[in-house]
Amino acid sequence: MLMAEEGILEIGSVKHFFTKISVAIIDLTAPLSVGDHILVKGPLTDFEMTVDSMQVEHKNIQRAEAGDCVGLKTLQHAKERDVVYKKL
Numbered sequence: 849m850l851m852a853e854e855g856i857l858e859i860g861s862v863k864h865f866f867t868k869i870s871v872a873i874i875d876l877t878a879p880l881s882v883g884d885h886i887l888v889k890g891p892l893t894d895f896e897m898t899v900d901s902m903q904v905e906h907k908n909i910q911r912a913e914a915g916d917c918v919g920l921k922t923l924q925h926a927k928e929r930d931v932v933y934k935k936l
Contacts, residue, residue, distance in 0.1 A: 859876055861930065862888070863917065870921060874918050876917070877915075884898070888922065893930045902920050904916060
């Protein structure tokens with residue numbers, strides 16, 4: 849879903865969050881690259897961050913495509929079903 853007036857694009861949702869290591873597992877519906885600026889929003893969640901690194905199956909990657917499930921180290925806690933947006 850594109851929110852052109854805000855310049856953001858929905859790119860996925862949080863599938864799981866590992867509290868101790870602050871890593872969100874995200875199901876992507878659009879491509880995501882290291883360096884992209886994202887927003888994580890939900891009923892109790894609202895933060896922005898730059899993607900510094902991401903992993904698939906414990907291997908660092910630079911870019912992920914729609915349909916991929918990636919792990920991202922986050923600055924704050926995220927909840928399952930929070931929506932992830934990319935700033936355009």
